[in-house]
Amino acid sequence: MAMKKKTVTSRSKAMAKPAQKKKASKAMSQEAMMAQWQAAMTPGAGHARLGPLVGTWNTKTTFTMGPGAPAQVYEGTSEHRFVLGGRYLEQVYKGMAMGMPLEGIGYTGYDNATKRHVGSWMDTFGTCIMTSVGVGRPTESTMRFLAESHRPSGRKIEFDAILRVADRNRHSYEMWTEGPGGKRFRSMIVEYVRAG
Numbered sequence: 330m331a332m333k334k335k336t337v338t339s340r341s342k343a344m345a346k347p348a349q350k351k352k353a354s355k356a357m358s359q360e361a362m363m364a365q366w367q368a369a370m371t372p373g374a375g376h377a378r379l380g381p382l383v384g385t386w387n388t389k390t391t392f393t394m395g396p397g398a399p400a401q402v403y404e405g406t407s408e409h410r411f412v413l414g415g416r417y418l419e420q421v422y423k424g425m426a427m428g429m430p431l432e433g434i435g436y437t438g439y440d441n442a443t444k445r446h447v448g449s450w451m452d453t454f455g456t457c458i459m460t461s462v463g464v465g466r467p468t469e470s471t472m473r474f475l476a477e478s479h480r481p482s483g484r485k486i487e488f489d490a491i492l493r494v495a496d497r498n499r500h501s502y503e504m505w506t507e508g509p510g511g512k513r514f515r516s517m518i519v520e521y522v523r524a525g
Contacts, residue, residue, distance in 0.1 A: 368441065372415040375439025375446060378469060379418045381497045382409050382437075386521040390424060396514040401427065407521065412436075426454060446472055455481070461490055470494050476504070488516070498523040 357365075388405040405424020412419045417438040424431050433452030440447050446463035461476035474490040489505040504517040 370416075371441070373439070373441060375441070375444070375467070376411075376415055378439070378446075378467060378472070379411075379437060381494050382418055382500060382521075383411060384409055385524040387524050388422070388424060388522075389520045390426070391518050391520075392426060393514065393516055396508045396512055403431075405431070406524070422452070446474065448474065448476075450476075455479075461488075489513070 386407045386409065388407050390403050390405060392401045392403075393399075394401075403425040405422060407420055407422045409418055409420050411417070417436045420433075420435040420437070422431070422433040422435070431453055433450060435448060435450040437446060437448040439445070446461075446467060448461040450459040450461075451457075455478075457479045459476055459478035461474040463472060464475050465473045467473070470493065472492040472494075474492070476488040476490045478486055478488070480486050486506060491503045491505075492500065493503070494500045500521050502517075502519045502521075503515055505513050506516050508514045
C-alpha cells in the first residue's frame with residue numbers, strides 16, 4: 330500500500346525552525362556586578378519602614394467567616410525582631426483561633442531588586458506557606474500587599490492585606506477576601522499594642 334507524502338505547510342516549517350538567537354548583551358564587568366550585588370543586599374529605606382514594628386506586642390485578633398457573620402475575638406502575643414542583619418522582620422505569634430491554640434511565624438522584608446515589600450507566613454492551622462508581595466506605593470503609615478494561600482481543599486485563595494502603622498506603639502494588619510456573590514469583606518484584623 331503506497332503511503333502519501335505529508336505536505337509541509339509554511340507555518341509548520343516556521344514552527345520547526347529553531348528560535349533566532351538574541352544578540353548577546355554586553356558582558357558586565359566584575360566590578361559592576363559586585364556593585365549591583367552590594368546595592369541589592371544592603372538594607373535601606375524599605376527595611377527601615379518596618380522598624381516601628383520591632384518589639385513585644387499584645388494582640389487582639391478579630392476573625393469573620395463571611396459578610397454579616399458574628400466576629401470571633403481572641404487575644405495573643407507577638408514578638409517581632411530584625412534578623413539577617415536587618416533584612417527581614419521576624420514575627421513569632423502565639424494566640425487562639427476558632428477556640429484552639431494558634432502559633433505562627435512570619436517574615437517581612439523589602440526586595441531591593443523588585444522594589445517591593447515581600448512576606449511569608451506559616452502557622453499551626455495549615456501546612457501551606459502564605460506568600461505576599463507589596464502593591465501600590467508604600468508610606469510610613471500604610472503598606473498594602475497581595476497575599477496568596479490555599480484552602481484545605483487545595484483551592485487557591487487571595488487576600489488584600491493592609492499593614493497600618495499608627496505610631497511606634499500601635500499597628501494593625503487587615504486581610505480582605507472575596508465572599509459569596511463576589512463581595513469583598515474583612516476576614517481578619519490583628520491589632521497590636523506594645524507590651525509594657
